[in-house]
């Protein structure tokens with residue numbers, strides 16, 4: 001089977017050289033780190049990295065800024081700064097999308113969508129910055145309680161490479177809207193796009209110095225130092241579940257608040273009464289979007305047995321016809337994996353799929369031209385797996401779909417809940433009562449009904465079980481970045 005992708009000619013790219021010069025918010029001073037286009041191997045950017053002393057400096061500047069500047073008490077100021085950031089991002093959206101594709105590999109259409117949803121996330125939180133209300137209550141004669149939401153203080157936002165812009169902004173925007181100082185540590189595969197986007201925030205003359213900092217470097221050194229730092233009050237972490245557990249343990253030493261957005265193995269459940277054309281498009285998007293490198297990937301397809309063969313054959317035909325290639329090529333539907341190392345991991349799962357089940361699409365290692373300079377695999381679908389197969393329980397984080405069938409709602413719920421994860425779920429049915437029943441029975445933070453992968457700044461995301469702790473986005477996501485304080489006023493003459 002030959003993939004039809006052709007690499008369209010590319011425009012010339014001058015690699016970025018990112019240093020601290022002119023970027024006061026970037027706390028870097030030491031060895032360089034380079035990033036490479038996952039489709040071509042081309043150098044994208046070289047960035048100076050942070051020493052542990054740079055991290056210490058970022059924390060002390062953040063503490064000072066959050067204590068001494070008007071930021072924590074002035075919601076209108078925060079709203080203005082955030083709205084202007086959104087505006088600058090909008091003006092530069094096309095450049096940001098191109099850099100995102102070059103550094104991360106996703107298609108330009110997906111990159112544009114990530115930029116736009118990031119802007120929308122900033123705007124939602126900018127609006128909320130002026131509306132962080134508390135409550136007041138008359139408690140007894142002459143006694144009143146006022147309950148306020150205050151910023152946590154200094155927040156470390158540690159973010160992954162798969163949606164680097166969106167997942168960084170998902171922490172930075174509410175963190176700042178709530179009045180905190182935020183120190184960002186981007187993933188080492190995608191720091192340039194994060195720094196570029198944050199430059200549009202740092203450019204604001206009204207953003208107090210020290211309220212935003214970026215540190216760059218490995219998780220094991222720079223990330224770990226940030227998590228363990230006594231001057232950091234909260235860790236907003238998005239990444240792998242195993243890393244998240246270690247971050248939580250490390251943060252426990254200082255009893256720091258953690259918000260953890262972790263991995264998934266999300267079920268996508270198709271009933272025979274669904275709009276099957278829409279469900280097919282949804283199933284394809286759920287697993288092959290961003291080459292499956294998305295925490296909410298619908299990586300387990302559960303299909304009602306009466307339509308199983310027809311539905312799965314149609315999906316396999318779509319997967320086989322997908323154009324895999326360079327994200328900058330407008331014809332491309334699925335880009336590469338992030339790195340050679342990640343491709344080896346995904347390939348290991350494809351080998352297991354071949355051994356454990358029946359491949360009905362993909363399974364090829366795309367290594368010949370035009371794929372020879374990047375990290376490509378074909379969209380892959382496997383059926384007939386034994387229930388013991390790790391393909392049904394472990395996160396692959398690549399374009400590998402495991403299919404199962406079911407014959408009743410009860411069986412679908414049992415299969416859907418049968419992993420350690422609980423991040424998201426898709427339900428495809430025209431039966432409203434069933435959608436309610438299933439939606440309540442499935443253990444996941446997001447249940448998409450007759451849709452998949454739609455995210456809104458207004459609505460919360462997060463995981464049950466091994467998929468996370470706390471929520472991001474929406475009002476709850478903003479309030480994660482606050483402490484609750486009760487001011488108790490007593491005007492009576494006697495204490496008791």
Ligand code: NAD
Nearest residue numbers: 159160161186187219223224239240243261262263264295
């Ligand atoms: P990762 O856990 O390897 O890294 C995430 C971030 O943590 C990076 O910035 C990394 O440098 C840092 N880090 C690593 N070790 C650290 C340590 N000991 N202390 C502090 N920081 C450390 O994850 P990844 O490979 O970048 O991203 C892929 C994973 O992220 C997948 O498991 C995916 O499901 C998950 N993810 C979850 C969500 C969500 O919202 N739930 C979203 C996107 C990705």
